Amino acid sequence: MTPLKVVPGLLRVAIVLVRYRLDELIDATHLFRPLKFVRPLLGRPPIDVRPLSRGARIRLALNELGPIFVKAGQVLSTRRDLVPGDIADELALLQDQVPPFPGDEARAIVERELKLPVDKLYASFDAAPLASASIAQVHAATLHDGRAVVVKVLRPRIAQRIARDISLLHSLGQLAQRWHPNADKIRPREVVSEVEKMLENELDLQREGANASLLRRNFISGVDLYVPEVHWELTTAKVLTLERVTGVSCDDIVAIDAAGIDRKELAAKGVRLFYEQVFRDNFFHADAHPGNIWVDPMRPTEPRFIALDFGIMGSLPEADQYWLAQNFIALFERDYARIAKLHVDAGWMPSNVRLDELEAAVRTVCEPYFTRPLSQISLAELVVKLFQTARKFELTLQPQLILLQKTLLNIEGVGRMLDPDIDIWAVAHPVLKRILHERYSLKRTLRDIRKRLPEWFHNAPQWPDLVRDAMRQVAAGEQKLMHDADHLMHQRRMVRRMLEVIGATLLGTTLIVCATLLWAFASQHGPWLPAGMGLAGLFSFAFGWMRR
Template identity: 65%
Template sequence: MTPLTSVPRLIGIARVLLRYRLDDLVEAVHLYRPLIWVRGLFGRPAANIEELSRGARLRMALAELGPIFVKFGQILSTRRDLLPGDIADELTQLQDQVPPFPGAEARAIVEKALGADVAELFAFFSEEPLASASIAQVHAAQLKDGREVVVKVVRPGIAQRIAGDMSLLRDFARLAERFHPNADKIRPRDVVAEIELTLRNELDLQREGANACLLRRNFKDSPDLYVPEVFWSHSRENVLTLERVRGIPADDIAALDAAGIDRTKVAQKGIQLFYTQVFRDNFFHADAHAGNIWVDPSRPVEPRFIAIDFGIMGSLAEADQFWLAENFIALFNQDYRRIAQLHVQAGWMPATTRLDELEAAVRSVCEPYFTRPLSEISLAEVLVKLFQTARRYELTVQPQLILLQKTLLNIEGIGRQLDPKIDIWAVAKPVLERLWRDRHGPAAMWKALRRRVPEWLTAAPDMPQLLHDYLKKASSGGIEMRVHSEDLRNLHADASAGRAQIVPLALGATLILSSVLLYALDGGATRVLGVPLTAWATAIAGTLCFWTANRRS
């Protein structure tokens, strides 16, 4: 049950929902249904409110409810697998328009977190904030060595307010799960849990600083992306000090033109950077709207992006990354059968799904797009349609994929603003194919082999005894195997993803180990790298057996 202390807040939420004529949302919450009969007590709706779309009314209501509900709407806008398109589009327009808290209070927070007076820490610290958002605000400062920085400070009391509002959202989720007719598809409690995790991560500025450091390392000396430096000596969990950077927001077309920026090059680099972050580094900026992606005005001929705000970053499990890349490549090649097979092999859809029906559904989604010029096709839009169609076949999508889909929508949107004629497919396809080839080509296999050889050599002396024990148990009937259908599906998916790499790696390992052994025997040595030649021979035999077995399978 909801605590009595929450009742005033609940009534306030109901009042706003009714004022914006979101009666269907009130009716969906069992606790609020009686309020429909006393709607008049909550005041008259704003003028012409009923003429607005439901998405616009919801956006305005969330903005009035306060910063946490604004953040809730922003995060919810990423779940296009759950929301109608018109509502998701409106929620993406939510902006943090939050009055700043007093600069003196920010100064006190910095001093308490860093354990010293601001005058000792900085040559200059402005109490006038540069920007203010729902979670934190930013102040300009200068280090003692003269370097310009910005100091991000978490709002006082925001953690407690988030905890209180999240408690209410969990109550709403439980009610929706109990009474909403489509609760099994919406999964309201999972959605709220995802939102809570995102907010908790954004409250931890040390986590954001670590994100910035990793992204900066990934693009060190890159001509395409600059990431500001983190000053850890002046950072804590609720205070983050970063190098101050200056740039033009990526959607400020007039300013970019005035600076002489080549917008076509910028748009192409934005698309290429997205695929590089996802498929080379598996670490991507997942809040890539124009407010967080700037363009460096000092490089008009060879422009580069400047990234800021690293609170929300994304990564994919290795299996998801493999299946996603294969899906992209199949989509580029209009191979609908392959897309259907990949969705089932990845475990995103039940193994009982009829591939011919799924292939037909995929074709019905994609073919209308391919009648247009490629420059007019949005890859993100096609993916959204595919996910929505696949839901009819019990599609299960991980939150990471939804986050990536939302980021791709943002990146493509920025790209089309910068260059309305950009052919996103022509830019994306060669980049993805090259990255994927580099990731799974001979050089990548050799690197993986070198990384695993010491591990294999360490385990080699134990192999004969382990093999003997296994065969002894097998001959006496002491081995019992139990495999469930779900295990078989997962095993099939893993084998399909890895077999193409494992067999060549095993063959390569055999050749390398054999070469080392022959070289040692020719030189009369009895040990190589401190390992007896008998262990090397065992490793070769085991690898050959493994390669042969995998080849036959």
């Protein structure tokens, strides 16, 4: 990918910035002053931007640049500790005040997708949108049975616009991969691919409906978080029909106070919900800006959130989820040596890193924070600084953690907006410890074993052949591996562990079968012998599962 292919995209960005007079924000550098002389040649924005504030000009420029830039502005709007207040106020308008497309065009899309006239599908359909965002806009409607719903309609030609922006990102990623000195650790192409996948998922409204259904099931009680119901018969890839809910935006402090809601309790509940979604359910709302998270004003004594817009949801591989949870616990407990060891054990850093040096670097970053009151510590800011420090030790960036980092920024921004004195550490620590205790308890382990028993029994006849093949491969490569003692020892440990798994599984199978036979055909021995044998078999399975 040559630099010339990047030029058109970069030129488009530069032209938009100059048209909206954003070059004036960096006049002090004297470098961009010549740009103002070419401004008359670049065309005018739809409105006169000269009297507008810098925040308004930035918002309008991001709107014109497209959905990817709008998403970036939405994230920044929640970070008032990083962005000046006047700019944050304007960027907050990006959440649901993107210019709409015509209502007649929305009706045509609905009829084309659902294959019936709108009057047959809905008792009423409001052509004026309730809200208009960067990917889709929402219209109020009523079903023929009287229930109020909202209809989300994908923007026309939005896929082409996103493809154009993604092409620019891919070009920049290729250049970074080629020229950046730490490209193998930053992995820019993988990061762009993750962003591309996220946006492609957001363009499929049927997928969004499935996300909403799963999140609703995870919080089916609706006590802490309410998720609207999906009407599947009126949903396709470009049209989504949801139950209509009412609430106030979580950043509308005046309305929340007027409803008599305890903002401190609400903020703490928001932090708990984040950790429950990530570490209990492994399925979290990854676009949690105030436009998508409402508060129910009708429940002042038991406040709850209302979730909207399920286009961007996140989940983590089981291994990353475990390592991340352990890193958070170690960070809460200031166990810097464990943080260093966890980064290596997780494979995020090479095994030859000196743990004592990494521990000292982590301690150097963290200790100044812990001299402040915990309510003044930004967990998101600390995590970012830890990643910056870890990169000096050849940290390999994990693209799958991008959504989680973005969500952490959003949640902390919302929490501090509701309660500037919130002690996020005190709220998150016990929640995370409880979730980990439940997730890795003996009861949970036995339940997982029971689920996997059919798979193990199905694969058991193949295990001896797999072990024989593995041992043959090690034996065939022994001459080649002798010069690498560490690699050879690793191979031997893997074979030994595989044999332990097979032995424990076969022993568990034998004990359970014997227990079943004794219970069925030798009842004169009483229940204790087969029960004891069955329990021993389950423990043998548990040992094999833990050694796998």
